[in-house]
Amino acid sequence: MFSAPILISAIVNGLLTGSVYALVALGLTLIYGVLHIINFAHGALLSAALFAAFFAYQKAGLDPYLALFLLAPAFFGFGYGLQRYLIGPAARGDERAMLLVTLGVAVLIENALLYAFRADTRTIDLPYAFKTVDVAFTFVAVPRLISFAVVFVVAFALWLIMTSTDTGKAIRAVAKEKLGAELAGIDVPHIYAITFGIGTACVAIAACLLIPTYYVNPSAGNAFVLIAFTIVVLGGMGSVPGALIGGFVIGIVESLGGFFFGESLGQAGIFLIFIAVLLVRPRGLFGASA
Amino acid sequence: MRGLLPIAVVVAGLAAVPLATQSNVVLNFLVVALMIALAGQGWNILGGYGGQYSFGHAAFFGTGAYTTAILQVHCDVNAWLGFLAGIAAGAAAGAVIGGLAFRAGLRSSYFALVTLAFAEVLRIFASVASITGAGVGLLIKLDLHPQAFQFRSRAIFYLVILALVAASLIIAHALERSRFGAWLVAVRENEDAARALGVDATAVKVVAMVISAAITAAAGCFYVQYFLFVDAPIAYGTWISIEALLTPIIGGAGTVFGALIGALVVKSIGEGAKFVTGDIPGLDLMTFGAVLVLVIGFAPRGLVGTFVDAREALARRVVSMRKSVRGATRG
Numbered sequence: 144m145f146s147a148p149i150l151i152s153a154i155v156n157g158l159l160t161g162s163v164y165a166l167v168a169l170g171l172t173l174i175y176g177v178l179h180i181i182n183f184a185h186g187a188l189l190s191a192a193l194f195a196a197f198f199a200y201q202k203a204g205l206d207p208y209l210a211l212f213l214l215a216p217a218f219f220g221f222g223y224g225l226q227r228y229l230i231g232p233a234a235r236g237d238e239r240a241m242l243l244v245t246l247g248v249a250v251l252i253e254n255a256l257l258y259a260f261r262a263d264t265r266t267i268d269l270p271y272a273f274k275t276v277d278v279a280f281t282f283v284a285v286p287r288l289i290s291f292a293v294v295f296v297v298a299f300a301l302w303l304i305m306t307s308t309d310t311g312k313a314i315r316a317v318a319k320e321k322l323g324a325e326l327a328g329i330d331v332p333h334i335y336a337i338t339f340g341i342g343t344a345c346v347a348i349a350a351c352l353l354i355p356t357y358y359v360n361p362s363a364g365n366a367f368v369l370i371a372f373t374i375v376v377l378g379g380m381g382s383v384p385g386a387l388i389g390g391f392v393i394g395i396v397e398s399l400g401g402f403f404f405g406e407s408l409g410q411a412g413i414f415l416i417f418i419a420v421l422l423v424r425p426r427g428l429f430g431a432s433a
Numbered sequence: 434m435r436g437l438l439p440i441a442v443v444v445a446g447l448a449a450v451p452l453a454t455q456s457n458v459v460l461n462f463l464v465v466a467l468m469i470a471l472a473g474q475g476w477n478i479l480g481g482y483g484g485q486y487s488f489g490h491a492a493f494f495g496t497g498a499y500t501t502a503i504l505q506v507h508c509d510v511n512a513w514l515g516f517l518a519g520i521a522a523g524a525a526a527g528a529v530i531g532g533l534a535f536r537a538g539l540r541s542s543y544f545a546l547v548t549l550a551f552a553e554v555l556r557i558f559a560s561v562a563s564i565t566g567a568g569v570g571l572l573i574k575l576d577l578h579p580q581a582f583q584f585r586s587r588a589i590f591y592l593v594i595l596a597l598v599a600a601s602l603i604i605a606h607a608l609e610r611s612r613f614g615a616w617l618v619a620v621r622e623n624e625d626a627a628r629a630l631g632v633d634a635t636a637v638k639v640v641a642m643v644i645s646a647a648i649t650a651a652a653g654c655f656y657v658q659y660f661l662f663v664d665a666p667i668a669y670g671t672w673i674s675i676e677a678l679l680t681p682i683i684g685g686a687g688t689v690f691g692a693l694i695g696a697l698v699v700k701s702i703g704e705g706a707k708f709v710t711g712d713i714p715g716l717d718l719m720t721f722g723a724v725l726v727l728v729i730g731f732a733p734r735g736l737v738g739t740f741v742d743a744r745e746a747l748a749r750r751v752v753s754m755r756k757s758v759r760g761a762t763r764g
Contacts, residue, residue, distance in 0.1 A: 257719075372550075
């Protein structure tokens with residue numbers, strides 16, 4: 144029953160799903176690493192991005208992989224504005240207030256989507272959605288392979304931004320020592336907003352990668368974000384390599400868990416890992432100190 | 434006894450409502466609002482006085498609700514006993530979750546995350562386990578007798594939930610005047626300093642969590658008796674986690690009346706939104722989200738806190754005015 148090809152297929156599928164998880168987690172961990180807030184609005188933003196990608200295809204016929212180049216900057220701007228003009232001023236740097244404000248924004252966005260588009264689940268039909276290729280004993284859908292590749296490109300681009308641009312250096316400076324960065328003349332609210340924007344752009348890219356094979360409804364993003372929280376906690380809050388590796392680990396765990404215990408209990412397994420990591424080693428396996 | 438008088442006045446005023454109107458719409462609105470106020474008061478003990486923001490109080494609401502329902506449906510236990518057992522089970526859940534989380538030293542965001550995760554795990558298990566009725570939920574037999582905790586008249590239900598809310602107000606009031614309450618507030622304001630002064634912060638937080646969970650569980654038990662139905666999305670859904678924290682935050686976290694005022698405001702807004710949009714869902718919760726952001730932005734101490742601040746500012750101004758008047762008459 145548990146023959147090698149089935150197991151390998153489950154693992155390959157887990158890796159592919161995990162890559163998108165990693166991308167969502169990347170945005171979350173980046174925001175945490177710099178702003179030291181857990182962005183509870185991440186899931187609602189993902190739902191919003193899924194809707195945007197859906198309508199870009201449905202109304203304008205824009206292929207999701209092309210819409211990516213439009214939605215990523217658009218959501219960067221949205222995230223920038225959200226942090227700069229709403230979350231930042233409302234929370235005034237108080238950690239508990241930030242928690243509540245991002246929760247409020249999440250409730251607001253999710254229910255605005257519910258109000259506008261109802262709870263119906265929608266999907267798009269792409270001509271190539273069901274094309275498969277033969278990879279290591281198993282067939283893999285082309286869109287999932289594309290998303291796997293794109294995630295690595297995005298992660299590499301992010302690494303380039305962080306290491307070789309002035310903005311990237313400023314972001315790292317603020318993450319390390321906020322007061323020092325401020326004294327050195329860095330505009331901290333601006334850097335906060337840029338970081339939030341990058342995190343939101345990651346979500347938009349993830350949405351474009353997901354929409355060919357996934358569905359959209361007002362709470363579609365939540366499933367991903369609870370998983371992304373798990374990944375971020377597992378990989379260490381604020382650790383970028385941790386988010387990538389954690390994403391793949393959770394992807395495989397979910398795939399194997401669903402394979403052995405059925406889908407909904409597989410989900411419970413993820414939460415139990417989450418709780419266990421939080422309780423035993425809240426700094427995560429890769430130990431980036433908060 | 435100072436402070437008990439306002440509670441007596443407010444409760445007596447609310448108790449007089451059925452004398453004025455027997456309207457089912459009004460009473461139903463108030464029953465649901467008071468139920469949310471009770472759940473919110475539970476959150477307020479831990480979150481408002483203790484500063485530990487739980488994002489998963491559904492874990493306690495749901496445990497109370499399911500315990501009451503399961504004992505009646507599967508074990509034929511009397512509803513009143515089931516009610517007490519539900520509160521006890523909620524308190525036990527609070528002890529387990531609080532014990533694990535606070536012993537592990539989880540604070541602020543981490544604590545919020547772990548409570549959220551516990552509520553989600555419970556929701557998933559409740560939606561597949563057979564004892565909770567899996568996806569179908571549990572239906573309590575209709576038996577309109579006081580000994581079955583079911584009443585023909587909505588007014589009686591209203592008085593029952595009012596009595597529970599009154600008890601929760603008195604608990605908050607007693608907490609404010611007790612040594613334990615002082616420890617709890619000290620932990621909220623500065624945990625390390627409180628520890629340095631010899632407060633066993635972990636124990637204080639766990640005890641607060643148990644009290645908090647028991648009160649929120651009572652709201653869940655009442656939900657089951659009132660609606661005679663429970664399923665996983667109701668019992669362990671995010672809606673109750675959000676409303677339980679929303680009401681005290683809006684009304685005034687860490688105040689006796691915060692949750693009650695917040696619940697009346699939140700439910701009025703919700704009804705208003707429903708009135709505007711009819712059956713289209715979303716607008717009510719959308720306004721809750723907006724109100725939450727606005728309150729944090731403009732009135733971080735909630736309605737009660739803002740009112741107190743305004744009164745103090747006014748009193749100061751009156752004093753300074755009197756002084757200047759006195760100065761002017763002397764000069």
